[in-house]
Structure formats: structure tokens, C-alpha cells
Amino acid sequence: MNKRQTTLLAALFALCLSTVARAETQWLDRIVAIVDDNVILASEVNDRVATIEQNIARAGQQSPPQEQLRKEVLDMLILENIQLQMADRVGLRIDDEQLNQAVGRVAAQNKMTLPQFRQALIDSGASYNEVREQIRREMLLQRVQMGNVNQRIQISDQEVNNYLDSEEGRARTSPEYRLAHLLVPVDSDASDSQRDAALQRAKQLANRLRSGSDYQSLAQGGIKANDLGWRKETDLPSLFANVAPGMSDGQVSEPLKSASGYHVIQLLESRGLNETIAQTRARHILLKPSAIRDDAETRALAVKLRQQIIDGESFRDLAKEYSEDIGSAQEGGDLGWTSPGQLVPEFQEAMDNAKIGEVTRPVQSQYGWHIIQVEDRRQQNVSGELRKRMARNVLHERKYQDELDIWLRKIRSEAYVDIKN
Incomplete structure (x- = not known):
């Protein structure tokens, strides 16, 4: 017996109930579709159809024919089911803290506190727990989609420049007053x-x-x-x-x-007119604790190297020899010009408090122990970069929906789907 057959047997068993009052099996629900290793039940379709019809009625619009609506809802549930199984296979989870924050944002969007939002749902006849779970599912779907679709989107510098030169691009990225x-x-x-x-x-x-x-x-x-x-x-x-x-x-x-x-x-x-930010140019040496050098020994080495630099040895040469930051070691520890928020908080704070030319005392971050030397500071106009970022975001949003549609068709075609009559 293969995995799919085992899953289906378990699902069928869950749909029946033996009672003392009646000897025969009573079917509580029925399967309307098999999707890979899962099933979709008629009750799921009925519940989603009822919700959509209520929303349509609330908006004062005409609901499509029942048969058409049920077909569209089933197609929607099949796609959701495929994606939720993908999330489960890679161990994607939304923990309670993340969910609470999301529910809080929904409440705030409706200009309510969380208790008010919960009471409003209860007053309307909805289940607060069901709404929470629906939000959890939507978050999972969004993360699965973003993780798979974003990597399919490529935006070239030429596309960005062409957009900025267009009438729409100039209007959307122009300064605001x-x-x-x-x-x-x-x-x-x-x-x-x-x-x-x-x-x-x-x-x-x-x-x-x-x-x-x-x-x-x-x-x-x-x-x-x-x-x-x-x-x-x-x-x-x-x-x-x-x-x-x-x-x-x-x-x-x-x-x-x-x-x-x-x-x-x-x-x-x-x-967007004359946006300037304070930037710092610095070097650093990163030392990481390891199995052969514990945290205390690593810090002691950082203290020793700092003293060697103060005594006149080259920061660049010592960084090339000792730094374990692969990205900057061969450049003598040079990090180039960095902007606020670009570096981890402990590093940023120590760098901001250092004078030009100063070598900081060892600073610990999640990556290990750093010694930092500030080389220069400047105020940099980033208006051009902001316009490019805005243009890239617009182009990304446009491509995202097209790529999402293509990806959804792809996973739908690759999934095992058996729709029951």
C-alpha cells in the first residue's frame, strides 16, 4: 500500500462515525478532490462558497451562478492545498507571536484594539479562532509564493533607467512637497x-x-x-x-x-529632492570563536591586534592575515561606505561613537569579535538611489503578478489532482 492510499484510507476513516444507536456507518462529509497527499472535502467548498456569497451580498453585487462559483472555489482550494503542502514539506511555520502581530495589524487597519476586534467578530457570528487560522494560512501562502516567485524576477539596470526616463517614471519618482x-x-x-x-x-x-x-x-x-x-x-x-x-x-x-x-x-x-544621509567608511578585523579558540581567547587576540595597530602596525596587513570576514579580508578589512542600519547594531554603535582614525576596543556581535577603524565620514545625497529603488519596486510589482500566475499554473499542472463527481 503506497503513501497516497494510506492517506486516503485515514481520511475516509475520519469521515465516518459508529454510534451505539445505529449500527450502519454514517457519512459526515465527502471528498470532492484528491490533491497529492491530501484531500478537499465538500464542507470546505461549502464554507468558502458561503463566505464569498456573504461578501458579495455585503458589497451589493450580483453573485455568479452557483455552479460557476463552486468550480472557481474548488480551483482556488486546490491551488491553496498544493501550496500549503509545499510549506509543510519545507517545515515552514507561522508561530503564535508572528500570528498575534499579524492579527493585531488587521485589527489596527480596522481602527480597533485586539479585544475590540475579537468582540466584533463574535458579535458578527464569526469564530475568532477560525479567523486566526485563516490569517495563518494566508501568511503561509504569501511566504510560499514570495519565496518561489521572487527568485524568478530579474530586473536589469537598463529597465530601471528606461522606466525613470518614461513619463510615468518621472511622475511617480519625482520629489514630494x-x-x-x-x-x-x-x-x-x-x-x-x-x-x-x-x-x-x-x-x-x-x-x-x-x-x-x-x-x-x-x-x-x-x-x-x-x-x-x-x-x-x-x-x-x-x-x-x-x-x-x-x-x-x-x-x-x-x-x-x-x-x-x-x-x-x-x-x-x-x-526625494535632496535626501542626504550620514555615511561612514571603516575597516574591521573579525575574529570568530571556534573549537580550537574559545570566546575568551578570541577576545584576547582582538585586544592584542588592536594594540599592535596602535603601536604602528598596518591595519590593512593585519586584516589580510587575521580577519575571518571573507568579504573584506582581502581588501584589508575595508567595508567601503556604509549607511545607517546597514550593519549589525553593536558594530554600528561602536563605529558611530569612534573618532576618525580611532581603533575601537573589541566589539562583540553575533558574528564574533570586531576591531574597527573609522577612516572617514560624509553626508551623501542618495536621491538618485532612492529614485532607482522606487523604480525597481514598481517594476517588481508589475512582474510579480505575471510570474505568480505562471508559477501557479506550473505547480497546478505538476500536482496530482483527482476531482470527484
């Missing part, structure tokens, strides 16, 4: 003297903003003030779009005239 806006209204039939008075008032408001006044505090005596929020240049009113790109953060414009009056804008914040 957050503007405070003040308006001194002027009636359409106002006299020249009234317009001049409004202009002078707008200039006074601009000067007060430059002196540090908050724009909201100036909203009095008919003055209108508001925060326009984050907007792309293409989403700004044309009057402001001609001015904002030339402003720096905190800068206040001269009064801008329109049919409705005089406008004053202040660039509260910008992003």
Missing part, C-alpha cells in the same frame, strides 16, 4: 487700494512666517490657512508648482497673485 498655505482673499470687484492692502498684508504674513510664526496661528481676520499635505509636483496647483521646486525646506515664498487673492506658501518638508 508638503506645503503650508495662507490665503489673503480679495473680492473680484475689489478696488486697487483694497488689492494693495491685501498685498501688504500677505507680505506681512510672509515675514512673520520667516520670523518663526506657525502658519496656523496666522489664520485670523479672514486669513485662510491649511496644510496641503504631501504632494508630487504634478499634483500641486499650477500656481505653486512653478515655485515649490525652487524652494528649500522652511523657505517662505513671496505673495503669489491669483483670481481669489494673494497666496503665501511655506515649504514645510520635502523628500
Whole structure:
């Protein structure tokens, strides 16, 4: 008897119940499909169909014919079953802590606390535990899909550059501006003297903003003030779009005239325009404890090497000889320019606190013991890199769905599926 037959026998046995009251076997459910080493039951299809019909009714839409809906649901369950078996075979699990965090995010998206979310489900007749398990299944499916599909997606530098040069790419990756806006209204039939008075008032408001006044505090005596929020240049009113790109953060414009009056804008914040980050260039020597050198001996060697460097020996030469970081040892321990968050926290903290030229005391991380020498620091404009990253994300999202569809068809064709009548 092979594995599939054994599994099916166990499933069939679980579907029957012997009772004292009745001698015959009572079927509680029936198998509608065999999927590799698992089965799909009619009750699973019925439950999913009922849920979908409720959602369709709640949205005020027309449900498709019952036969068509059941077929689509069965196809969906078959694909899910294949993927969940894949997750099980590689030992993929969602632990309770990860699940609790995910359920908490769902509650927050619905503007509820976790207890409120749980009570809302109970009040609606749903089972909180069943919802939790559904979220667990969705997380497993997502991880299986991402793990298999992401490796199929390749995005070249040329594709990124072509996207950035396109009209859509320029619009989506263009800088964003957050503007405070003040308006001194002027009636359409106002006299020249009234317009001049409004202009002078707008200039006074601009000067007060430059002196540090908050724009909201100036909203009095008919003055209108508001925060326009984050907007792309293409989403700004044309009057402001001609001015904002030339402003720096905190800068206040001269009064801008329109049919409705005089406008004053202040660039509260910008992003994607001149994004700079602090970068550090450093070298390090990594020493790892091993079976022949315990942790204390490893630290002692790090202390010794640090003293040798302080006494004048070359950090580069010692790194080439002793460092166990394969990626940097042959470069004399050179890590190049690194950005905040790129390195493990213990290393980052020690490097940030070191002066240029200083050799740190041994620092322990999950990788072993490090001695670090900071060579230089700089403020680096990363606007170009951010635009490229945004473009790559857009292209990835586009390719992901196509590759996911191809992969799902592939695993469906390779699986053993027997649909029962």
C-alpha cells in the first residue's frame, strides 16, 4: 500500500462515525478532490462558497451562478492545498507571536484594539479562532509564493533607467512637497487700494512666517490657512508648482497673485529632492570563536591586534592575515561606505561613537569579535538611489503578478489532482 492510499484510507476513516444507536456507518462529509497527499472535502467548498456569497451580498453585487462559483472555489482550494503542502514539506511555520502581530495589524487597519476586534467578530457570528487560522494560512501562502516567485524576477539596470526616463517614471519618482498655505482673499470687484492692502498684508504674513510664526496661528481676520499635505509636483496647483521646486525646506515664498487673492506658501518638508544621509567608511578585523579558540581567547587576540595597530602596525596587513570576514579580508578589512542600519547594531554603535582614525576596543556581535577603524565620514545625497529603488519596486510589482500566475499554473499542472463527481 503506497503513501497516497494510506492517506486516503485515514481520511475516509475520519469521515465516518459508529454510534451505539445505529449500527450502519454514517457519512459526515465527502471528498470532492484528491490533491497529492491530501484531500478537499465538500464542507470546505461549502464554507468558502458561503463566505464569498456573504461578501458579495455585503458589497451589493450580483453573485455568479452557483455552479460557476463552486468550480472557481474548488480551483482556488486546490491551488491553496498544493501550496500549503509545499510549506509543510519545507517545515515552514507561522508561530503564535508572528500570528498575534499579524492579527493585531488587521485589527489596527480596522481602527480597533485586539479585544475590540475579537468582540466584533463574535458579535458578527464569526469564530475568532477560525479567523486566526485563516490569517495563518494566508501568511503561509504569501511566504510560499514570495519565496518561489521572487527568485524568478530579474530586473536589469537598463529597465530601471528606461522606466525613470518614461513619463510615468518621472511622475511617480519625482520629489514630494508638503506645503503650508495662507490665503489673503480679495473680492473680484475689489478696488486697487483694497488689492494693495491685501498685498501688504500677505507680505506681512510672509515675514512673520520667516520670523518663526506657525502658519496656523496666522489664520485670523479672514486669513485662510491649511496644510496641503504631501504632494508630487504634478499634483500641486499650477500656481505653486512653478515655485515649490525652487524652494528649500522652511523657505517662505513671496505673495503669489491669483483670481481669489494673494497666496503665501511655506515649504514645510520635502523628500526625494535632496535626501542626504550620514555615511561612514571603516575597516574591521573579525575574529570568530571556534573549537580550537574559545570566546575568551578570541577576545584576547582582538585586544592584542588592536594594540599592535596602535603601536604602528598596518591595519590593512593585519586584516589580510587575521580577519575571518571573507568579504573584506582581502581588501584589508575595508567595508567601503556604509549607511545607517546597514550593519549589525553593536558594530554600528561602536563605529558611530569612534573618532576618525580611532581603533575601537573589541566589539562583540553575533558574528564574533570586531576591531574597527573609522577612516572617514560624509553626508551623501542618495536621491538618485532612492529614485532607482522606487523604480525597481514598481517594476517588481508589475512582474510579480505575471510570474505568480505562471508559477501557479506550473505547480497546478505538476500536482496530482483527482476531482470527484
